[in-house]
Amino acid sequence: MAKLAFLGLGVMGYPMAGHLAKAGHTLTVYNRTTSKAETWAHEHGGEFAPTPREAVSGADIVFCCVGNDDDLRAVCLGADGAFAGMTAGSIFVDHTTVSETVTKELHAIAATSQIGFVDAPVSGGQAGAENGVLSVMCGGSLADYDRATPMIDTFSSMCRHIGESGAGQMTKMCNQIAIAGLVQGLSEALHFADKAGLDGRAVVEVISKGAAGSWQMMNRHETMLDDHFDHGFAVDWMRKDLGICLDEADKNGASLPVTALVDQFYKDVQKMGGGRWDTSSLFKRLQKF
Numbered sequence: 001m002a003k004l005a006f007l008g009l010g011v012m013g014y015p016m017a018g019h020l021a022k023a024g025h026t027l028t029v030y031n032r033t034t035s036k037a038e039t040w041a042h043e044h045g046g047e048f049a050p051t052p053r054e055a056v057s058g059a060d061i062v063f064c065c066v067g068n069d070d071d072l073r074a075v076c077l078g079a080d081g082a083f084a085g086m087t088a089g090s091i092f093v094d095h096t097t098v099s100e101t102v103t104k105e106l107h108a109i110a111a112t113s114q115i116g117f118v119d120a121p122v123s124g125g126q127a128g129a130e131n132g133v134l135s136v137m138c139g140g141s142l143a144d145y146d147r148a149t150p151m152i153d154t155f156s157s158m159c160r161h162i163g164e165s166g167a168g169q170m171t172k173m174c175n176q177i178a179i180a181g182l183v184q185g186l187s188e189a190l191h192f193a194d195k196a197g198l199d200g201r202a203v204v205e206v207i208s209k210g211a212a213g214s215w216q217m218m219n220r221h222e223t224m225l226d227d228h229f230d231h232g233f234a235v236d237w238m239r240k241d242l243g244i245c246l247d248e249a250d251k252n253g254a255s256l257p258v259t260a261l262v263d264q265f266y267k268d269v270q271k272m273g274g275g276r277w278d279t280s281s282l283f284k285r286l287q288k289f
């Protein structure tokens with residue numbers, strides 16, 4: 001069993017850290033809002049620390065799941081940051097969805113202290129984290145990936161090394177690009193069914209078994225039809241992710257017209273007050289028409 005640390009106990013991090021503890025690893029956690037770390041430690045029997053530097057003391061592997069590029073820099077760098085407390089030969093595994101730029105930047109800074117850095121964003125949502133069945137896409141050295149995999153496996157049903165530093169985040173961008181148009185398509189289908197006077201649930205029961213079926217259709221149609229969006233993956237986070245995708249496409253020349261359009265639809269949802277609503281709230285936006 002390894003000595004581990006986990007930084008960031010949000011919707012995703014809290015249950016992910018829980019799976020590591022349940023597997024028997026010794027865990028110290030850090031959360032910006034300390035009360036959450038205290039609750040986690042009480043529930044799982046681990047330790048909590050007031051700063052990332054103190055939380056990572058003596059850890060073989062440090063896991064992290066915070067919000068965006070700036071949040072990741074805040075927990076890694078500076079006198080109280082994780083890198084200041086990690087020792088040579090330890091590994092930092094980042095599950096936050098961030099840009100390739102910050103990933104490569106932190107990978108290079110960590111390397112100057114012989115600290116490994118694996119970018120390992122996740123897909124599968126809150127339920128995937130709670131049930132320990134996330135998909136994890138990784139970049140970094142294969143040796144670091146191999147050392148982290150047994151721990152990642154405690155909350156994942158699919159974990160793959162894709163390539164060098166940043167390749168995990170690039171794969172997550174593909175994931176978000178694929179989801180964006182799909183959720184809009186599902187929303188339009190349910191909106192059309194409603195206008196056509198059809199029973200949305202009956203429609204999904206049959207079309208989900210054919211070529212139109214998807215994770216979003218299976219896991220979100222009930223809540224969409226129930227007008228329930230106060231859960232899941234927040235629109236604010238999705239806009240952050242689509243911004244990362246569109247910036248990267250500007251650099252590599254990829255054409256992402258539907259992604260750019262759906263990003264604007266999510267801006268409408270934010271204007272409706274839905275920044276923390278689940279991404280399936282594209283359906284609610286259509287109900288205005």
Ligand SMILES: NC(=O)c1ccc[n+]([C@@H]2O[C@H](COP(=O)([O-])OP(=O)(O)OC[C@H]3O[C@@H](n4cnc5c(N)ncnc54)[C@H](OP(=O)(O)O)[C@@H]3O)[C@@H](O)[C@H]2O)c1
Nearest residue numbers: 008009010011012032033066067071074096097125126233
């Ligand atoms: N939710 C999903 O379905 C999902 C799915 C796949 C990927 N993701 C990605 O996973 C990451 C986390 O998502 P989440 O839903 O767990 O978010 P969340 O519930 O908002 O949690 C964010 C966590 O980051 C911490 N944090 C934010 N800024 C910080 C800073 N400057 N310094 C230190 N800690 C900071 C927060 O601390 P406080 O408690 O103090 O606010 C909290 O623990 C995001 O990058 C998101 O895009 C989410």
